[in-house]
Amino acid sequence: MTADLVLMNMGLPTGRRADIVIAGGIVRHVGAAVRADDTIDCSRFTCLPGAVDMHVHMRGGVQAKKEDWRTGTVSAIAGGVTVVVDQPNTVPPITTPEILRARLREAEEHAVCGFAVNAGVTPDADLAGMWHAGSMAFGETFAAPSSYGGGLDPETLRVLLDRIHTLGGLATVHAEEVAGPAPATLAGHNRARSGAGEARAMRAISALAPERMRLHFCHASTAASIEAARGTVEVTPHHLFLSYTMFEEDDTRARVNPPLRDEETRRGLWSCWDAIDVIASDHAPHTFSEKALPFEAAPSGIPGVETMVPLLMAAVQRREISLTSVMEKTSWRPAAILGIPRAGFEPGDRADYALYPDEVTRIDASRLHAKCGWSPFEGLSAVFPEEVIVRGERAYACGDHLAAHPAWYPGQGYLSSQNK
Ligand code: DOR
Ligand code: ZN
Numbered sequence: 001m002t003a004d005l006v007l008m009n010m011g012l013p014t015g016r017r018a019d020i021v022i023a024g025g026i027v028r029h030v031g032a033a034v035r036a037d038d039t040i041d042c043s044r045f046t047c048l049p050g051a052v053d054m055h056v057h058m059r060g061g062v063q064a065k066k067e068d069w070r071t072g073t074v075s076a077i078a079g080g081v082t083v084v085v086d087q088p089n090t091v092p093p094i095t096t097p098e099i100l101r102a103r104l105r106e107a108e109e110h111a112v113c114g115f116a117v118n119a120g121v122t123p124d125a126d127l128a129g130m131w132h133a134g135s136m137a138f139g140e141t142f143a144a145p146s147s148y149g150g151g152l153d154p155e156t157l158r159v160l161l162d163r164i165h166t167l168g169g170l171a172t173v174h175a176e177e178v179a180g181p182a183p184a185t186l187a188g189h190n191r192a193r194s195g196a197g198e199a200r201a202m203r204a205i206s207a208l209a210p211e212r213m214r215l216h217f218c219h220a221s222t223a224a225s226i227e228a229a230r231g232t233v234e235v236t237p238h239h240l241f242l243s244y245t246m247f248e249e250d251d252t253r254a255r256v257n258p259p260l261r262d263e264e265t266r267r268g269l270w271s272c273w274d275a276i277d278v279i280a281s282d283h284a285p286h287t288f289s290e291k292a293l294p295f296e297a298a299p300s301g302i303p304g305v306e307t308m309v310p311l312l313m314a315a316v317q318r319r320e321i322s323l324t325s326v327m328e329k330t331s332w333r334p335a336a337i338l339g340i341p342r343a344g345f346e347p348g349d350r351a352d353y354a355l356y357p358d359e360v361t362r363i364d365a366s367r368l369h370a371k372c373g374w375s376p377f378e379g380l381s382a383v384f385p386e387e388v389i390v391r392g393e394r395a396y397a398c399g400d401h402l403a404a405h406p407a408w409y410p411g412q413g414y415l416s417s418q419n420k
Helices: 069-078 097-110 127-133 154-167 186-192 195-208 223-228 237-241 263-270 308-317 323-338 412-418
Strands: 003-011 017-023 026-031 036-041 046-049 051-056 081-086 114-117 138-142 170-174 214-217 232-235 353-356 387-390 393-397
Touching (some): 003 393, 046 308, 051 069, 069 097, 069 387, 127 154, 138 154
Parallel strands (some): 138 170, 214 232
Antiparallel strands (some): 003 017
16 A cells, blocks of 8 residues: 555654554554655654634635635644634625535635535524535524624524524524623723623523534633533633733723633633633634724624644643643544544544644744734744644645645535435
8 A cells, every 4th residue: 555645653642653644635554654655754743633623704705804715724724723614604694505605615715724614593594505505513603792793682592593403403602691882991891791691691592492402602701601501612712811901901902702801710711621622713803904993893803713722732831731632622522513524543534633843932923824914812822833734635834835635524414415
């Protein structure tokens, strides 16, 4: 057998070192190397399965000034993310199979990593049509208004969750409570969309959803929310690594929904690390000029797909979290929740990897690849990958993006209609 690629001396999670033999985008054999077209010596790297970021807003279309499929996925790859799941609050929102197919064509043409697209959840959306056309999951479903998403009232939400359950789909939910007038500061934003309100919303939605439905809560920002959520729960790097007290009081770059919390709440979130199912970035870029608006008018959202795993790898180096917990929460759990083939170190696994050196650097927005050109994580410690492999091909090496043939990952609704 001739392999496409052999990853030599790869450190496995078991502590053993072995050669990973890859052909056709899949691990064929783990053990001694065979003849190969290409080899990479992994002895000086820590190797992670490619991350599946199940919450990104790739923008594009009329929002291409913020980001597009090319820049957003180049940014993903440079941060060790090999599959992104795009959210449907685009302009126009993804509410019909036709809009979904157009979105998939846009991604197919420009994406450089694996991708999937979720279906929008609004009262008039064709949920069944999008499910059979290949949407990955439903939502983020806005149970509270946010940038580019109107909030659904509880009764409408109940009806829509019921429909998603009948289809056998996964509902992903943005749960918050919003109170009071438009805030002018980060502290005011934190009060208007409080942590307590978020936990209440998660508890209420957990109660109104059909009993056995597949539920996933997006971006829980407090320990109490993690406890309140039923199903699986996701946390973002910005809620783990940033608090609003780290910024000037009206710094719009740190304006995001749910808001950044105070230091004590941020530390409380870390204390729940083991209970977190998924780390996802909620990559939601806006341009400099949009963020230059007065606080009340500036859009919420921050970029983060490229810095997510690098920030976590710096925490691994500081021995704050284990390497396997990072693999679980950034790759294996999201893949299992969504039904995407697992990337890993066993025969049959998808051959997506990122290779990290030991060197810790500081985040410098001017070196990142997202179109917006800024990052709220500026100056924080991070470990960026040197090499990234997508489906057995080198997609990124020492700062250069190389050719890649990324795949579309359709949801279960499409897969089961193909198998009939
Ligand atoms: O801050 C946010 N921005 N939260 C969301 O839920 C949406 C996102 C966006 O699309 O800009
Ligand atoms: Zn959201």
